Amino acid sequence: MEERSHVATLWGHQATVSSIDWNPDGTRLISGGNWDGLVILWDMNTYEQIHSIYIGNPWSVAFSPDGERVAIGSQSGLFVIPSTLEVGEGRELNQYELANKYVGSLVWNRDSSYIAFGTQTFTAKSSTINLIDSNDGMSTISFQTNDEAIYGIDWSPDDNLIASYSSDGFVRIWDVLTATQLQSFLATMRYPIDVSFSPYGGRLAYGGSISSDNTVSTTPLTNGAVQIVVPAPSLERLQAIVELCNAPAAVEQALIASIQANQLTDFVAQVEALPEATI
Numbered sequence: 001m002e003e004r005s006h007v008a009t010l011w012g013h014q015a016t017v018s019s020i021d022w023n024p025d026g027t028r029l030i031s032g033g034n035w036d037g038l039v040i041l042w043d044m045n046t047y048e049q050i051h052s053i054y055i056g057n058p059w060s061v062a063f064s065p066d067g068e069r070v071a072i073g074s075q076s077g078l079f080v081i082p083s084t085l086e087v088g089e090g091r092e093l094n095q096y097e098l099a100n101k102y103v104g105s106l107v108w109n110r111d112s113s114y115i116a117f118g119t120q121t122f123t124a125k126s127s128t129i130n131l132i133d134s135n136d137g138m139s140t141i142s143f144q145t146n147d148e149a150i151y152g153i154d155w156s157p158d159d160n161l162i163a164s165y166s167s168d169g170f171v172r173i174w175d176v177l178t179a180t181q182l183q184s185f186l187a188t189m190r191y192p193i194d195v196s197f198s199p200y201g202g203r204l205a206y207g208g209s210i211s212s213d214n215t216v217s218t219t220p221l222t223n224g225a226v227q228i229v230v231p232a233p234s235l236e237r238l239q240a241i242v243e244l245c246n247a248p249a250a251v252e253q254a255l256i257a258s259i260q261a262n263q264l265t266d267f268v269a270q271v272e273a274l275p276e277a278t279i
Helices: 235-244 249-256 261-272
Strands: 019-022 028-032 038-043 048-054 058-063 069-074 077-082 103-108 114-119 128-133 139-144 150-155 161-166 170-175 180-186 195-197 204-207 226-229
Touching: 028 058, 028 069, 038 058, 069 103, 069 114, 077 103, 077 114, 103 150, 114 150, 128 150, 150 195, 161 195, 161 204, 170 204, 235 249, 235 261, 249 261
Parallel strands: 019 058, 058 103
Antiparallel strands: 019 028, 028 038, 038 048, 058 069, 069 077, 103 114, 114 128, 128 139, 150 161, 161 170, 170 180, 195 204, 204 226
């Protein structure tokens, strides 16, 4: 990234690579191909394959934050296996009890104890966001979205919020404890793919899309832009952001005082306007 130069090309998939993820120390990469059915583990020092397994239509792959396991979301359900991908000859993959769910997107929480995943139905508007215990596969809570497919999902660094990107074109912010929808943003209905919280959780990024004739599919996101928003703004969240960013004293002082709900928008704008170097 310092030289902005091409380093390597990893050859191994026979078709579309649908998902990739780095392990925590950057020495391994995992990739999933939803057409060739392969999940491949790569050595990022030699850029060679370490191991590969076949899982029908893997849409999403992710290392656990502790680097010990890999979660794979596929048409066959959710799998959680050792990060080496070595499951043993003839050994069944750890599929839990989700064989009837098409898992299109997934994310671990910070301490690797839980996984959130979004399902895809493509026909009935019955997709859900599910939270499971990553150790025993037991479901803890489900969010009803009334949508056909969840394409993108991310967990805030404080584990309090989950963001989802659905086929209806909306990015939604959910409260984890109550499964309550806090916010929604109209993004794009054409190829909605991914959402991502910033490292401190104070901002959320999601992408736009351009149609085949180079026209924008929906108005809020133009020219295939990436949109940055402040998720679920509150006085407490804004105070945390300005403290972490060492914001100017005037902004920090203003946020100490009690503010009315109708003033919150002004303070969100101030936080978003902080210099790039400060953020």
